[in-house]
Amino acid sequence: MPVRRPPPPSLELSEAEMREMVGRAMDRIVPFIAELPRAPMHRMDGAHKLVRALREPMPERGASFRRLLGQLFERVLPFGLNTASPGYTAYIPGGGLFHAAVADLITDATNRYVGIWQAAPGLVQLETNVIRWFCDLAGFPAGSGGLLTTGGSLANLGAVVTARHDRLPPDFLKGRLYVSAAVHHSVQKAARVAGFPDEAVRIVPVDSRFRLDVAALEAAVTADRAAGFVPAMVVASAGTTATGAIDPIPALADLCVREGMWFHVDAAYGGFFLLTERGRARLAGIERADSITLDPHKGLFLPYGTGCLVVRDLARLRAAHQLSASYLPHAEADPDCWDFSDLGPELSRDARGVRVWLPLKMHGAGVFRAQLDEKLDLAEVVAEAIRARPELELVAEPELSLLAFRVRHPDPTEGDGLTRQLATHINRRQRVLLTGVELSGRYLLRVCVLSFRTHAAEIAALIEDLDAAMADGAHRLPRPSAR
Numbered sequence: 001m002p003v004r005r006p007p008p009p010s011l012e013l014s015e016a017e018m019r020e021m022v023g024r025a026m027d028r029i030v031p032f033i034a035e036l037p038r039a040p041m042h043r044m045d046g047a048h049k050l051v052r053a054l055r056e057p058m059p060e061r062g063a064s065f066r067r068l069l070g071q072l073f074e075r076v077l078p079f080g081l082n083t084a085s086p087g088y089t090a091y092i093p094g095g096g097l098f099h100a101a102v103a104d105l106i107t108d109a110t111n112r113y114v115g116i117w118q119a120a121p122g123l124v125q126l127e128t129n130v131i132r133w134f135c136d137l138a139g140f141p142a143g144s145g146g147l148l149t150t151g152g153s154l155a156n157l158g159a160v161v162t163a164r165h166d167r168l169p170p171d172f173l174k175g176r177l178y179v180s181a182a183v184h185h186s187v188q189k190a191a192r193v194a195g196f197p198d199e200a201v202r203i204v205p206v207d208s209r210f211r212l213d214v215a216a217l218e219a220a221v222t223a224d225r226a227a228g229f230v231p232a233m234v235v236a237s238a239g240t241t242a243t244g245a246i247d248p249i250p251a252l253a254d255l256c257v258r259e260g261m262w263f264h265v266d267a268a269y270g271g272f273f274l275l276t277e278r279g280r281a282r283l284a285g286i287e288r289a290d291s292i293t294l295d296p297h298k299g300l301f302l303p304y305g306t307g308c309l310v311v312r313d314l315a316r317l318r319a320a321h322q323l324s325a326s327y328l329p330h331a332e333a334d335p336d337c338w339d340f341s342d343l344g345p346e347l348s349r350d351a352r353g354v355r356v357w358l359p360l361k362m363h364g365a366g367v368f369r370a371q372l373d374e375k376l377d378l379a380e381v382v383a384e385a386i387r388a389r390p391e392l393e394l395v396a397e398p399e400l401s402l403l404a405f406r407v408r409h410p411d412p413t414e415g416d417g418l419t420r421q422l423a424t425h426i427n428r429r430q431r432v433l434l435t436g437v438e439l440s441g442r443y444l445l446r447v448c449v450l451s452f453r454t455h456a457a458e459i460a461a462l463i464e465d466l467d468a469a470m471a472d473g474a475h476r477l478p479r480p481s482a483r
């Protein structure tokens with residue numbers, strides 16, 4: 001006999017409670033966004049104390065939403081990097097379009113299932129549309145396709161797994177993958193997760209502009225073949241996270257055809273510049289790739305958690321991932337009705353297509369094109385300012401919206417120290433945030449303009465703060481002490 005219990009307290013909110021909850025959240029979100037331009041760029045003091053205070057056992061009893069909202073906005077959110085800020089020019093900025101947050105509210109609240117086509121054909125089609133748009137943008141032919149991932153790292157993993165399946169035998173340990181010394185580390189991580197030993201990833205040197213050196217790659221491929229290895233994949237970066245360099249895509253595409261290697265282009269940072277004329281010119285040849293990583297949470301300004309893998313031949317992506325199960329419906333016969341669970345490792349997932357579809361439908365691609373064109377112009381403004389200051393050296397010209405520079409000094413080690421010092425002085429002013437990178441043994445400061453909130457005013461502030469830091473002497477060696 002089952003025990004008779006009173007019914008559990010309901011988890012369903014009343015209509016009034018739902019409206020009130022969203023209203024209260026909005027009462028916090030709106031001022032948070034309004035304050036972004038004035039909020040500090042970074043805050044770490046007290047972070048350890050904060051996280052210790054946040055640790056707690058699972059609560060047995062509930063607390064009020066109002067109190068928890070207060071905790072989130074007053075205690076949790078203020079720490080760390082202010083990645084949503086207009087002045088955020090560190091790493092690769094994202095943004096966080098509000099439209100996408102509303103799309104998530106809708107898809108999460110309605111909670112339809114997009115892992116298999118039959119469960120939500122309409123939502124799956126919206127995501128398929130988005131993938132189709134991206135394939136067209138890349139210049140891929142009919143028969144191409146892909147899926148939205150949580151980010152560029154998972155897209156790179158999908159590419160490595162597909163290349164492995166398509167170009168290597170089941171015993172693939174003799175396979176070799178080629179990347180430049182400036183590749184994003186997610187590619188090496190993908191290779192490891194895909195089962196390759198670390199030495200299977202061959203690091204090819206870069207040229208003076210930090211682009212993969214094609215002659216060195218050819219030599220490595222030839223040497224590996226002679227030694228009994230199987231060259232299987234080349235990953236080109238378009239552009240690199242460190243300096244924005246775009247590897248020589250057409251020459252790499254030629255080599256991959258000649259050698260029968262899978263050609264993947266990691267365009268997580270640079271890919272959406274394909275919307276612009278200048279970007280198309282600089283990324284020419286990308287349509288010859290077998291697969292491309294794009295990151296809508298970078299170049300389309302979406303919230304973190306939105307990446308994308310597109311492949312020239314969808315059948316190869318599917319072949320690498322598809323498995324059937326007795327508890328799932330049979331795959332759709334219509335080749336245009338995709339089961340996303342056949343294209344990647346995930347079965348259950350969020351309906352992330354709507355997050356991309358809604359802002360693109362509401363604004364049209366033209367608005368994104370204009371925003372990206374503005375970022376290209378703004379990076380050029382920064383580059384011009386650096387060229388005009390003889391104390392500084394523009395080490396990496398902006399190929400897109402990312403550039404790198406350092407303090408000029410005859411002694412490179414002293415130059416590194418002074419460049420770090422300059423970064424500290426600029427970042428201390430809390431209006432913009434720059435991060436550095438160590439490349440070819442030198443320390444470089446980077447500026448990446450990619451937030452939809454970054455406009456001319458922020459770039460003017462960046463240059464002002466650079467000048468102020470230099471006026472403070474941040475770029476000069478300290479005078480010998482009087483003592």
Ligand SMILES: *Cc1c(COP(=O)(O)O)cnc(C)c1O
Nearest residue numbers: 151152153184186241266268269
């Ligand atoms: C950001 C980036 C990645 C990693 O993407 P995530 O979305 O952070 O997982 C990979 N490659 C390049 C070139 C990137 O800029």
